[in-house]
Amino acid sequence: QSGLTQPPSVSGAPGQGVTISCTGSNTNIGAGYDVHWYQQVPGTAPKLLIHGNTNRPSGVPDRFSGSKSGASASLAITGLQAEDEADYYCQTYDNSLRGSKVFGGGTRLTVL
Amino acid sequence: QVQLQESGPGLVKSSGTLSLTCSVSGGSFRDYYWDWIRRPPGKGLEWIGSIYHIGRTKYNPSLEGRVTISLDTSGNQFSLKLNSVTAADTAIYYCVRAGTGAESRNWFDPWGQGTLVTVSS
Numbered sequence: 001q002s003g004l005t006q007p008p009s010v011s012g013a014p015g016q017g018v019t020i021s022c023t024g025s026n027t028n029i030g031a032g033y034d035v036h037w038y039q040q041v042p043g044t045a046p047k048l049l050i051h052g053n054t055n056r057p058s059g060v061p062d063r064f065s066g067s068k069s070g071a072s073a074s075l076a077i078t079g080l081q082a083e084d085e086a087d088y089y090c091q092t093y094d095n096s097l098r099g100s101k102v103f104g105g106g107t108r109l110t111v112l
Numbered sequence: 113q114v115q116l117q118e119s120g121p122g123l124v125k126s127s128g129t130l131s132l133t134c135s136v137s138g139g140s141f142r143d144y145y146w147d148w149i150r151r152p153p154g155k156g157l158e159w160i161g162s163i164y165h166i167g168r169t170k171y172n173p174s175l176e177g178r179v180t181i182s183l184d185t186s187g188n189q190f191s192l193k194l195n196s197v198t199a200a201d202t203a204i205y206y207c208v209r210a211g212t213g214a215e216s217r218n219w220f221d222p223w224g225q226g227t228l229v230t231v232s233s
Contacts, residue, residue: 036219038157045206046157048221057221089157093216097173101147101210101218106156 003028003094004104011110017078020107022090023071028102030071033093037066037075040106041086049088050075077109085111114139116207116224124201126233130194134207134224141165141185145210145218148181148192150203151226158203162210162218163190170215197231204228 005023012018024030037050048057050066053073063078073090090104120132134146148160161171163181171179180193194201204226210218 034217034219038220040157045223045226046220047223048219051219051221052217087156091157091159091219093218095216098170099216100170100172101159101162101215103157103159 003096003102004090004092006088006090006104006107008105009108009110011112012080013112014080014082016080017076018080018109020075020077020088020090020109022073022075022104024073024092025071027096028071028092028094029068029073031095033095035066035068035073036091037064038089038091039084039086040089041083046089080111082111085109114209114222116209116222118205118207118224118227120227120229122228122230124197124229124231126198126231127196130192130197130201130205130229130231132192132205132207132227132229134190134192136188136190136209139209141183141188141190143212145212145215146181146183146190147208147210147218147220149206149208149220149223151206152200152203160192160194160205162215164215199231199233202229202231 038046039049040046053068094102117135145162147162178195183190206226207224208220
Protein backbone atom coordinates (compact mmCIF):
# COMPACT_ATOMS: atom_id res chain seq x y z
CA GLN A 1 0.00 0.00 0.00
CA SER A 2 1.17 3.47 -0.89
CA GLY A 3 2.29 5.91 1.83
CA LEU A 4 0.97 8.76 -0.34
CA THR A 5 -2.77 9.46 -0.56
CA GLN A 6 -4.42 10.90 -3.65
CA PRO A 7 -8.13 11.32 -4.44
CA PRO A 8 -9.23 8.46 -6.74
CA SER A 9 -10.85 10.84 -9.18
CA VAL A 10 -11.39 14.50 -10.07
CA SER A 11 -13.29 16.10 -12.90
CA GLY A 12 -13.77 19.44 -14.58
CA ALA A 13 -15.23 21.03 -17.67
CA PRO A 14 -13.07 22.23 -20.55
CA GLY A 15 -11.47 25.57 -19.70
CA GLN A 16 -11.86 25.09 -15.96
CA GLY A 17 -9.16 24.22 -13.44
CA VAL A 18 -8.63 21.33 -11.05
CA THR A 19 -6.23 20.51 -8.23
CA ILE A 20 -4.97 17.06 -7.30
CA SER A 21 -3.66 16.59 -3.77
CA CYS A 22 -0.97 14.20 -2.55
CA THR A 23 -0.82 13.71 1.20
CA GLY A 24 2.16 12.06 2.83
CA SER A 25 3.74 11.77 6.26
CA ASN A 26 6.84 12.63 8.25
CA THR A 27 8.79 9.79 6.59
CA ASN A 28 8.31 11.09 3.04
CA ILE A 29 6.98 14.49 1.96
CA GLY A 30 7.02 15.83 5.52
CA ALA A 31 10.67 14.83 5.84
CA GLY A 32 11.53 17.32 3.11
CA TYR A 33 11.85 15.04 0.10
CA ASP A 34 10.98 16.41 -3.32
CA VAL A 35 7.68 15.48 -4.98
CA HIS A 36 7.39 14.64 -8.67
CA TRP A 37 4.27 14.24 -10.83
CA TYR A 38 3.51 12.01 -13.81
CA GLN A 39 0.71 11.89 -16.37
CA GLN A 40 -0.37 8.58 -17.87
CA VAL A 41 -2.75 8.77 -20.81
CA PRO A 42 -4.56 5.42 -21.25
CA GLY A 43 -2.55 3.01 -23.37
CA THR A 44 0.69 4.94 -23.09
CA ALA A 45 3.66 5.04 -20.72
CA PRO A 46 3.73 7.60 -17.90
CA LYS A 47 5.29 10.95 -18.68
CA LEU A 48 7.14 13.27 -16.30
CA LEU A 49 5.06 16.39 -15.67
CA ILE A 50 6.69 18.13 -12.69
CA HIS A 51 9.99 17.40 -10.92
CA GLY A 52 11.43 18.86 -7.75
CA ASN A 53 8.01 20.04 -6.50
CA THR A 54 7.58 22.91 -8.96
CA ASN A 55 9.75 22.42 -12.06
CA ARG A 56 8.27 21.73 -15.50
CA PRO A 57 10.40 19.83 -18.02
CA SER A 58 10.75 21.35 -21.45
CA GLY A 59 7.59 20.83 -23.48
CA VAL A 60 5.14 20.66 -20.57
CA PRO A 61 2.58 23.47 -20.86
CA ASP A 62 2.52 26.11 -18.14
CA ARG A 63 -1.11 25.11 -17.46
CA PHE A 64 0.45 22.49 -15.19
CA SER A 65 2.00 23.63 -11.91
CA GLY A 66 3.14 21.96 -8.72
CA SER A 67 3.41 23.06 -5.12
CA LYS A 68 4.40 21.58 -1.78
CA SER A 69 3.64 22.54 1.80
CA GLY A 70 4.47 20.53 4.89
CA ALA A 71 3.59 16.88 4.34
CA SER A 72 1.44 17.52 1.27
CA ALA A 73 1.84 18.47 -2.37
CA SER A 74 -0.55 19.53 -5.12
CA LEU A 75 -0.77 19.51 -8.88
CA ALA A 76 -2.86 22.28 -10.42
CA ILE A 77 -4.14 22.15 -13.98
CA THR A 78 -5.74 25.23 -15.49
CA GLY A 79 -7.60 25.66 -18.77
CA LEU A 80 -8.58 22.00 -18.97
CA GLN A 81 -8.41 20.37 -22.39
CA ALA A 82 -9.79 17.03 -23.54
CA GLU A 83 -6.23 15.71 -23.95
CA ASP A 84 -5.62 16.20 -20.21
CA GLU A 85 -7.90 13.24 -19.45
CA ALA A 86 -5.47 10.78 -17.87
CA ASP A 87 -4.20 9.25 -14.63
CA TYR A 88 -1.92 11.42 -12.52
CA TYR A 89 0.59 10.14 -9.96
CA CYS A 90 2.71 11.82 -7.33
CA GLN A 91 6.06 10.25 -6.36
CA THR A 92 8.66 10.86 -3.69
CA TYR A 93 11.15 9.07 -1.41
CA ASP A 94 10.29 7.43 1.88
CA ASN A 95 12.98 6.93 4.53
CA SER A 96 11.22 4.16 6.40
CA LEU A 97 12.09 0.48 5.77
CA ARG A 98 15.65 1.27 4.60
CA GLY A 99 14.37 3.86 2.13
CA SER A 100 12.44 3.44 -1.09
CA LYS A 101 10.80 5.40 -3.86
CA VAL A 102 7.02 5.54 -3.54
CA PHE A 103 4.03 6.52 -5.68
CA GLY A 104 0.63 7.83 -4.73
CA GLY A 105 -2.33 5.65 -5.61
CA GLY A 106 -3.12 7.76 -8.66
CA THR A 107 -5.96 10.12 -9.61
CA ARG A 108 -8.13 9.74 -12.71
CA LEU A 109 -8.94 13.11 -14.26
CA THR A 110 -12.11 13.22 -16.31
CA VAL A 111 -12.72 16.19 -18.61
CA LEU A 112 -16.49 16.53 -18.77
CA GLN B 113 18.12 11.55 -26.51
CA VAL B 114 18.02 8.47 -24.28
CA GLN B 115 15.54 5.79 -25.25
CA LEU B 116 14.62 2.62 -23.34
CA GLN B 117 13.02 -0.56 -24.63
CA GLU B 118 11.81 -3.53 -22.59
CA SER B 119 11.95 -7.09 -23.92
CA GLY B 120 11.13 -10.54 -22.59
CA PRO B 121 8.43 -13.22 -22.44
CA GLY B 122 4.86 -11.95 -22.22
CA LEU B 123 3.65 -15.09 -20.47
CA VAL B 124 5.17 -16.71 -17.38
CA LYS B 125 3.90 -19.76 -15.50
CA SER B 126 2.88 -19.41 -11.89
CA SER B 127 5.77 -20.18 -9.49
CA GLY B 128 8.25 -19.52 -12.29
CA THR B 129 10.67 -16.64 -12.88
CA LEU B 130 9.87 -13.44 -14.73
CA SER B 131 12.86 -12.13 -16.68
CA LEU B 132 12.96 -8.84 -18.54
CA THR B 133 15.72 -6.82 -20.18
CA CYS B 134 15.86 -3.10 -20.84
CA SER B 135 17.98 -1.88 -23.74
CA VAL B 136 19.26 1.67 -23.47
CA SER B 137 20.25 3.75 -26.48
CA GLY B 138 21.42 7.31 -26.94
CA GLY B 139 23.08 7.73 -23.57
CA SER B 140 25.51 6.41 -20.98
CA PHE B 141 24.85 4.42 -17.83
CA ARG B 142 27.36 6.49 -15.93
CA ASP B 143 26.13 8.48 -12.94
CA TYR B 144 22.49 7.44 -13.23
CA TYR B 145 20.09 5.17 -11.36
CA TRP B 146 18.12 2.73 -13.51
CA ASP B 147 14.77 1.48 -12.21
CA TRP B 148 11.92 -0.91 -12.84
CA ILE B 149 8.29 0.07 -12.20
CA ARG B 150 5.09 -1.88 -12.82
CA ARG B 151 1.37 -1.24 -13.12
CA PRO B 152 -0.99 -4.17 -12.40
CA PRO B 153 -4.33 -4.13 -14.24
CA GLY B 154 -6.74 -1.74 -12.58
CA LYS B 155 -4.15 -0.55 -10.07
CA GLY B 156 -1.57 2.20 -9.76
CA LEU B 157 2.15 2.39 -10.30
CA GLU B 158 4.46 0.37 -8.06
CA TRP B 159 8.21 0.91 -7.75
CA ILE B 160 10.09 -2.41 -7.99
CA GLY B 161 13.71 -1.41 -7.49
CA SER B 162 16.77 0.39 -8.78
CA ILE B 163 20.40 -0.13 -9.67
CA TYR B 164 23.10 2.53 -9.63
CA HIS B 165 25.68 2.57 -12.43
CA ILE B 166 28.30 1.03 -10.11
CA GLY B 167 25.98 -1.90 -9.40
CA ARG B 168 24.46 -0.94 -6.05
CA THR B 169 20.83 -2.06 -5.79
CA LYS B 170 17.77 -1.24 -3.71
CA TYR B 171 14.42 -3.01 -3.81
CA ASN B 172 10.84 -2.43 -2.76
CA PRO B 173 10.58 -4.07 0.70
CA SER B 174 7.38 -5.83 -0.39
CA LEU B 175 9.33 -7.65 -3.14
CA GLU B 176 12.68 -8.09 -1.42
CA GLY B 177 13.82 -11.69 -1.51
CA ARG B 178 12.16 -12.35 -4.88
CA VAL B 179 13.67 -9.61 -7.04
CA THR B 180 17.09 -9.09 -8.60
CA ILE B 181 18.17 -6.20 -10.81
CA SER B 182 21.48 -6.40 -12.66
CA LEU B 183 23.47 -4.24 -15.06
CA ASP B 184 25.38 -5.00 -18.27
CA THR B 185 27.12 -1.73 -19.07
CA SER B 186 29.05 -3.15 -22.01
CA GLY B 187 25.77 -4.26 -23.57
CA ASN B 188 23.92 -1.09 -22.55
CA GLN B 189 21.28 -3.17 -20.81
CA PHE B 190 19.87 -3.78 -17.36
CA SER B 191 17.66 -6.64 -16.30
CA LEU B 192 14.92 -7.66 -13.90
CA LYS B 193 14.33 -11.11 -12.44
CA LEU B 194 11.33 -11.83 -10.22
CA ASN B 195 11.07 -15.30 -8.71
CA SER B 196 8.12 -17.34 -7.50
CA VAL B 197 5.59 -15.29 -9.47
CA THR B 198 1.85 -15.44 -8.90
CA ALA B 199 -1.14 -13.88 -10.62
CA ALA B 200 -0.54 -10.77 -8.48
CA ASP B 201 2.63 -10.15 -10.50
CA THR B 202 0.67 -9.74 -13.73
CA ALA B 203 1.35 -6.17 -14.82
CA ILE B 204 2.79 -3.83 -17.40
CA TYR B 205 6.49 -3.53 -16.55
CA TYR B 206 8.38 -0.33 -17.33
CA CYS B 207 12.09 0.37 -17.29
CA VAL B 208 13.06 3.95 -16.55
CA ARG B 209 16.07 6.17 -16.06
CA ALA B 210 16.05 7.78 -12.65
CA GLY B 211 18.23 10.69 -11.69
CA THR B 212 21.80 11.39 -10.75
CA GLY B 213 23.10 12.51 -7.40
CA ALA B 214 21.13 11.72 -4.26
CA GLU B 215 18.81 8.76 -4.74
CA SER B 216 16.25 10.45 -2.51
CA ARG B 217 15.85 13.20 -5.12
CA ASN B 218 15.36 10.89 -8.10
CA TRP B 219 12.56 11.33 -10.57
CA PHE B 220 11.80 9.05 -13.51
CA ASP B 221 12.48 10.21 -17.05
CA PRO B 222 12.45 8.84 -19.68
CA TRP B 223 10.29 5.71 -19.56
CA GLY B 224 10.26 2.67 -21.80
CA GLN B 225 7.00 1.95 -23.59
CA GLY B 226 6.25 -0.90 -21.20
CA THR B 227 5.68 -4.61 -21.70
CA LEU B 228 2.75 -6.67 -20.46
CA VAL B 229 3.65 -9.79 -18.51
CA THR B 230 0.87 -12.21 -17.67
CA VAL B 231 1.33 -14.92 -15.06
CA SER B 232 -0.67 -18.00 -15.95
CA SER B 233 -1.65 -20.94 -13.81
